[in-house]
Amino acid sequence: MTLVRYNPWKEIDTLERRFNRLFDELIPANLKDLTTVARVPAAELTETDDAVILKLEVPGMSPKDLDVQVTEDTVSISGERKSQTKSEENGKTTSEFYYGQFHRVIPLPVKIQNDKVQAEYKDGILNLTLPKLIAEKNKVVKINLEQK
Numbered sequence: 001m002t003l004v005r006y007n008p009w010k011e012i013d014t015l016e017r018r019f020n021r022l023f024d025e026l027i028p029a030n031l032k033d034l035t036t037v038a039r040v041p042a043a044e045l046t047e048t049d050d051a052v053i054l055k056l057e058v059p060g061m062s063p064k065d066l067d068v069q070v071t072e073d074t075v076s077i078s079g080e081r082k083s084q085t086k087s088e089e090n091g092k093t094t095s096e097f098y099y100g101q102f103h104r105v106i107p108l109p110v111k112i113q114n115d116k117v118q119a120e121y122k123d124g125i126l127n128l129t130l131p132k133l134i135a136e137k138n139k140v141v142k143i144n145l146e147q148k
Helices: 008-026
Strands: 043-047 051-057 066-070 074-081 100-107 118-122 125-131
Touching (some): 043 100, 074 125
Antiparallel strands (some): 043 051, 051 125, 066 074, 074 100, 118 125
16 A cells, blocks of 8 residues: 655645636736736826916926827827837847827816916926916996886
8 A cells, every 4th residue: 555645735736727727718818918008107286376287207208209288177198108129139128118109188177278388398207387267256247227
């Protein structure tokens, strides 16, 4: 009679392989690679008494690669970070940088004067100063009453 030792880790390894195979079959191939997920720039929105200040983080891009469109109540930014290819004969490059197109629409908390927006791009940060729309304050209108 041969004595066989029980190894519980072997069963756990088998179970793990079965789960991995199951998840590989269920998850679509395009979701397995997270580099295909579209990335958008981080934003910071600050509201002052007379303006809304929007900062967007777009490092490694030149201003010509950005398209910013402003309406009275939204800011739309799109662009493309292009890959810079280097060829090394005996080297390998591993990169976590995201290359490709992005598009983001940011709703604004108040209406702004979109024809007076000021923009500045410095150190990978796009700063937009969006002046608030000046509403007519308690405009008084005289009503004529006719006497009969």
